Amino acid sequence: MSSLSNMSAEEISELLDEYGIKHGPVVDSTRNLYEKKLKEAMAKGKKAKPSPDKTFYREEEEEVTYVYRTPAKSEDVRDSRTYMRSRPEWTERELEHSASYSGYSRSDYKGRNYDELSHESPKYTKEDFPTYGQDAPKAPKSSRLIPLWVQFLCFLAVAVFLYLVFSSMESNEPLKVIE
Amino acid sequence: MSSTSQKHKDFVAEPMGEKPVMALAGIGEVLGKRLEEKGFDKAYVVLGQFLVLKKEEELFRDWLKDTCGANAKQQERRRTSSP
Numbered sequence: 423m424s425s426l427s428n429m430s431a432e433e434i435s436e437l438l439d440e441y442g443i444k445h446g447p448v449v450d451s452t453r454n455l456y457e458k459k460l461k462e463a464m465a466k467g468k469k470a471k472p473s474p475d476k477t478f479y480r481e482e483e484e485e486v487t488y489v490y491r492t493p494a495k496s497e498d499v500r501d502s503r504t505y506m507r508s509r510p511e512w513t514e515r516e517l518e519h520s521a522s523y524s525g526y527s528r529s530d531y532k533g534r535n536y537d538e539l540s541h542e543s544p545k546y547t548k549e550d551f552p553t554y555g556q557d558a559p560k561a562p563k564s565s566r567l568i569p570l571w572v573q574f575l576c577f578l579a580v581a582v583f584l585y586l587v588f589s590s591m592e593s594n595e596p597l598k599v600i601e
Numbered sequence: 602m603s604s605t606s607q608k609h610k611d612f613v614a615e616p617m618g619e620k621p622v623m624a625l626a627g628i629g630e631v632l633g634k635r636l637e638e639k640g641f642d643k644a645y646v647v648l649g650q651f652l653v654l655k656k657e658e659e660l661f662r663d664w665l666k667d668t669c670g671a672n673a674k675q676q677e678r679r680r681t682s683s684p
Contacts, residue, residue: 446655451640455654455664 426457434460609678612644620644627678628669635669651680 426434431448434456438445441463448456566573605613609626617624622644623633641647654660658680 444655444657445660446653446657449653451650452653452664455660455667458667459663 426460605681606678609681617644617648622647625678626681632669639668641668 426437429437431453434448434453435445437460438448438456441460443456443459443463445456445459446452606626608624612620612624612626620643621633622628622636622641623630625633625644625647628636636642636647641650650664651661654664661680662677
């Protein structure tokens with residue numbers, strides 16, 4: 423076995439892993455220390471290659487925040503729902519899944535007109551729901567501050583109000599309801 | 602954890618900035634000199650070494666022992682000194 427001082431930094435690092443010694447980078451200031459540690463380990467006669475138990479950390483990317491420009495066609499409710507769904511932490515697979523979709527919708531956003539986009543977003547959300555339900559045991563059921571039916575109700579109220587306003591504008595006769 | 606000395610309290614009371622290595626709790630003149638000879642002249646350099654050792658206490662302890670011949674208690678103080 424070549425002497426430790428002749429080994430390259432990578433070799434020392436590998437040896438340290440073999441002996442199961444947790445270590446940082448093999449730099450000038452740490453090299454001495456690691457060589458000594460290896461000498462001790464070898465003297466103790468530890469197994470040369472214990473099973474490597476490296477922990478693989480999935481790099482969880484940061485939360486992807488979506489910015490949906492809601493078209494005037496009041497896709498508000500649906501979009502707020504998707505936005506809230508994107509908030510909780512995603513597993514890697516979902517992230518790929520969603521990232522590809524978000525890239526798709528974002529890149530095509532400018533090209534297409536609103537109608538097509540509004541068709542895309544329901545597709546997106548539908549696909550999302552099943553995977554989200556299955557693969558995210560951690561994430562709780564999406565907690566809404568305002569329950570969905572209240573949102574619908576508000577939307578309906580606003581729609582009715584707007585309708586009244588518009589209709590009263592078109593015809594000069596006031597509606598019977600307002601009277 | 603063992604009770605902290607006045608030197609320790611002084612050290613952790615504020616960011617270490619450019620404090621010399623002898624300001625570290627447990628590092629007096631002798632040990633400080635040895636560290637300075639090796640190039641660790643400021644407290645933050647010792648902090649850097651701790652970080653390079655991936656904040657592993659045991660490794661840091663061993664390193665200190667090698668570098669300046671500090672005993673166990675002094676090393677512990679050193680480690681707790683770093684933020």
